Amino acid sequence: MGEHFQDERLTAVGLLYEAFAGLNSRFAAQFCAHGLSTVEFEVLTRLARSPGHQLRMTDLAAQTSLSTSGVTRVVDRMERDGLIGRRACPADRRSSYAVITQAGLSRLDEILPGHLELIEQWFTGQLEPAQLSAFLDALRTIRDAVHPCATAGSTASGHAPEHAVVEA
């Protein structure tokens, strides 16, 4: 494997990865400054965007790629903090709704401005549009050179479902 070539890809991936990791950690730091974890923020936004500001536990789990038990616990924590509450489902007494409270909405209101600011900084600062498109061109070139027909059938180290891309 050409060393030089590998270097090219590595620096490209490395730089971009740094940028992503940096953004993630800044997100986390900002959430933390407001007493939230990443998943808790996600739960909050999901609920806030849902009709009636509520969601069944199962649906919440499905929409956050968390297991149902994980959702139970997150909701436990956030209920303890007063950010969300549980509400019995009138139609089906097996289900229960997680519903965002006024405190939860306020918390979201506190976080959003800084969050948006961070996003904008990232895109306009760290990732100049021109830089970005140039980078993407380079990416494509490199990739085409490696995988003329993509296919990606690489057969890894006998480890697993290859490109098992999941996600909802």
Add this chain to the structure above:
Amino acid sequence: MGEHFQDERLTAVGLLYEAFAGLNSRFAAQFCAHGLSTVEFEVLTRLARSPGHQLRMTDLAAQTSLSTSGVTRVVDRMERDGLIGRRACPADRRSSYAVITQAGLSRLDEILPGHLELIEQWFTGQLEPAQLSAFLDALRTIRDAVHPCATAGSTASGHAPEHAVVEA
């Protein structure tokens, strides 16, 4: 706090956040398919990009925003898997180098194509350039409306608590 306005911001943040979260989880899934965790991938790229394919434990910790003990343990795992090795530092017998092995480089080679592909898909698919700039404009507008003087001062690089809100 205007409900309508809040909704605007929420959908904006929510959509973007989904995009980021989706990318993250796809990254993780891909790494996992090759038997790596996220930090392990980061360590691998960091070492591969370093002169001599090696880095002192402390430096590795500094560059990965992991504590030194965390690095020790990650290196333990990866050494056990044969992806990297330890090498005594000739100049300073307190230090030791983590050095990437041939197997580690090969593993990286297996991962990179799919990784690059994913990145390109994300930028060109999920985040159309036109969409993106429009979105950023909207962002800016919204933000300005909320924080006329924003200031934003700061913290492009540290993790200052910013609006350190209490609440446990």
Add this chain to the structure above:
DNA sequence: CGGGGAATATTGCCGTGCGTATAGTTGCTA
């Protein structure tokens, strides 16, 4: 030359957080 303090890596201890498997409850249908 010697001693104290700084730097470095490792390890024990512990908290966190999640997933799997299990249990308990309620709804639905024959």
Add this chain to the structure above:
DNA sequence: TAGCAACTATACGCACGGCAATATTCCCCG
């Protein structure tokens, strides 16, 4: 009414990482 399905909550265990303590080595200053 019985039995199966759907839903949530809990028990258990695991992986991960930070903090603080420890051992070793280096370096500076008297």
